[in-house]
Amino acid sequence: MRNTRSTHLSIRxxxxxxxxxxxxAAKHGIGRSDAVRKVIIEAVLDPEERASVAERAxxxxxxxxxxxxxxxxxAMRLLLEExxxxxxxxxxxxxTIDQLAARxxxxxxxxx
Numbered sequence: 579m580r581n582t583r584s585t586h587l588s589i590r591x592x593x594x595x596x597x598x599x600x601x602x603a604a605k606h607g608i609g610r611s612d613a614v615r616k617v618i619i620e621a622v623l624d625p626e627e628r629a630s631v632a633e634r635a636x637x638x639x640x641x642x643x644x645x646x647x648x649x650x651x652x653a654m655r656l657l658l659e660e661x662x663x664x665x666x667x668x669x670x671x672x673x674t675i676d677q678l679a680a681r682x683x684x685x686x687x688x689x690x
Contacts, residue, residue, distance in 0.1 A: 589614070 591599065603613035612633075619631055638660060645653040 587614075 599610060599613055602617075603610055606613065606616065608616065616633075619628055623631065638657065641650075641653040641656045644650040645657060
């Protein structure tokens with residue numbers, strides 16, 4: 579089961595079920611999305627398949643380790659993006675370096 583793309587899933591829950599989901603998430607120290615993902619993985623995957631699915635916390639822990647030990651820029655980018663995505667880091671304007679890097683990535687010139 580090797581899928582490199584993720585699919586966005588949206589569900590509607592009754593308030594009582596949403597509250598139970600929140601309790602489950604708090605008990606496991608995870609957010610709602612990770613709680614839903616955990617329940618689905620447990621429900622639909624065989625034990626061997628479950629063992630091969632990396633959890634978000636494990637991926638972030640490994641990225642943090644790479645960032646600290648070898649100064650991995652890719653790991654730093656991943657961690658910063660996750661912080662921005664989950665709201666742990668306040669939104670702020672991108673630096674000039676970030677803007678130039680994005681422009682270069684899109685194929686534009688720095689002076690344009």
